[in-house]
Amino acid sequence: MAKVTILGAGGWAIGIAVLLDNNGHDVTMWSAVSTEVKSLKRHRENKISLPGIVISEKIKVTGDLDESLQNDPDIIVLAVASKFIRSTSKLLNGKVKDGQIILNVAKGIEDGTLMFLTDVIEEEVPGSDVCVLSGPTHAEEVGKLMPTTCVVGAKSEKTAKYIQDVFASQYFRTYVSPDMVGIELCGALKNVIALAAGMADGLGYGDNTKAALITRGIKEITRLGLAMGANVSTFAGLSGIGDLIVTCASMHSRNRRAGILIGQGYTLDEAVREVNMVVEGAVSAKAALELANKYKIEMPIIEEVNKILFEDLPVENAVQDLMLRQNIAEHPELVWNK
Ligand SMILES: NC(=O)c1ccc[n+]([C@@H]2O[C@H](COP(=O)([O-])OP(=O)(O)OC[C@H]3O[C@@H](n4cnc5c(N)ncnc54)[C@H](O)[C@@H]3O)[C@@H](O)[C@H]2O)c1
Incomplete structure (x- = not known):
């Protein structure tokens, strides 16, 4: 005992x-x-x-x-x-x-x-x-x-x-x-992606959009985590993709609920008041962007969430920014045999 x-x-x-x-x-x-x-x-x-x-x-x-x-x-x-x-x-x-x-x-x-x-x-x-x-x-x-x-x-x-x-x-x-670094980074940043997933729900988008945010979200978190010394396995584990899936999909998630309201047109302050609980993703969003800048890591979803939360970018515009980014490889580390 x-x-x-x-x-x-x-x-x-x-x-x-x-x-x-x-x-x-x-x-x-x-x-x-x-x-x-x-x-x-x-x-x-x-x-x-x-x-x-x-x-x-x-x-x-x-x-x-x-x-x-x-x-x-x-x-x-x-x-x-x-x-x-x-x-x-x-x-x-x-x-x-x-x-x-x-x-x-x-x-x-x-x-x-x-x-x-x-x-x-x-x-x-x-x-x-x-x-x-x-x-x-x-x-x-x-x-x-x-x-x-x-x-x-x-x-x-x-x-x-x-x-x-x-x-x-x-x-x-x-x-x-x-891997404490990986576990802690995933725990903090999944709340930011959950805000984005909620916004997509609030706009009336479906499962494809959610899957895109989860999959590309863990990719961003992984890129930052590797630069900070985390191990790649953690991102495929319970504190990584596991927690990201549950947070983006569940109505128990206050971050997702706040995101839904923002997607429906609420401001961050109005959404936080309505959820009536601490929305940790909003604080983590700012921190994540600062870390991305510090480690020079591209984190497009995190960037757009910050613009929506703190620069009044309409959510629809953020979606367009993400969808119309330059076309790239899914995994730049994978290359064709010459
Ligand atoms: N709720 C979950 O399912 C869950 C699961 C895993 C991790 N977490 C994490 O656990 C943490 C707590 O989440 P929660 O859901 O219990 O939140 P909560 O809002 O239910 O509780 C937060 C608690 O913080 C404490 N608190 C409030 N003001 C305080 C003060 N001035 N000084 C000291 N303590 C104060 C209080 O006990 C309060 O109940 C969060 O970081 C959350 O991300 C939550």
């Missing part, structure tokens, strides 16, 4: 709490948001983020960080929205042991610094053993114990396998990988 403290009490935090409690682990949840703590204590449910999923009485819930850490947890799971990863990590500084395992499950790139979230955590909690879990894992389905797969990235095989064993169950299959 592992002692696990989950920081955050939104949808994914609760999905993970249900999963780990079912696996027989000792689970504590903490949230900085007092209404969440009250609601979870009283109703055992976050009626806003994950209605209908009730957590067991065994799971401890607190708004006091010291209390959530007092049993010396084996694993701390950081499950807050990506924009709160730094502020939440800062709170841990000086409160955890050297080598503390901190598992990031948020998806994003920090605005401004362009840092991956695991690097942000490591900067704020030096000496910790930071790892990442990602993949096609909608909390709505994990909370209902539907078969799901994911990948755990860590600096050491020992830590990756430990997390794998703690999370693995008959309905949650975990794989391990040393």
Whole structure:
């Protein structure tokens, strides 16, 4: 049995709490948001983020960080929205042991610094053993114990396998990988492609358009990832194409839902207000474009999404820009035998 403290009490935090409690682990949840703590204590449910999923009485819930850490947890799971990863990590500084395992499950790139979230955590909690879990894992389905797969990235095989064993169950299959860069990049950028996929839906386009965005989207992400030192295999894996498929196809995806509204004529602000949740793809879109420029990588879908979100380019014009780009080879690395 592992002692696990989950920081955050939104949808994914609760999905993970249900999963780990079912696996027989000792689970504590903490949230900085007092209404969440009250609601979870009283109703055992976050009626806003994950209605209908009730957590067991065994799971401890607190708004006091010291209390959530007092049993010396084996694993701390950081499950807050990506924009709160730094502020939440800062709170841990000086409160955890050297080598503390901190598992990031948020998806994003920090605005401004362009840092991956695991690097942000490591900067704020030096000496910790930071790892990442990602993949096609909608909390709505994990909370209902539907078969799901994911990948755990860590600096050491020992830590990756430990997390794998703690999370693995008959309905949650975990794989391990040393490619943290690839896993984190895919997790952040799939939200940008999901915005584009939603926009296509909002315009009334069909499955062909969606397949085009998914396939050419992973190509762009792969190009950037390779330049940043990721391994090509990751893009064909669960955190890569797997998560991209689910995010572009599912109504559970808030990024896709925001995209649909934008495709229907809403502005980004109006869409975010309507979805009423953090739309991380909008932040990641800017970061992705900055990374593309930094590494001199062509990322046409990411560029058009940025123009739509931040330069008021009509979505239809962006579609035309993409469709009428110069004709090129699908895989420039494949050439005819002379
Ligand atoms: N929901 C999913 O299915 C899912 C699956 C995989 C990964 N993720 C990732 O997990 C992260 C969290 O997603 P979510 O769906 O649980 O989001 P959510 O909006 O349901 O929850 C975000 C949580 O952040 C925390 N928070 C809010 N304000 C805070 C503050 N000021 N300081 C500290 N914490 C604060 C709260 O606990 C809040 O519930 C995101 O990065 C998301 O991309 C989500």
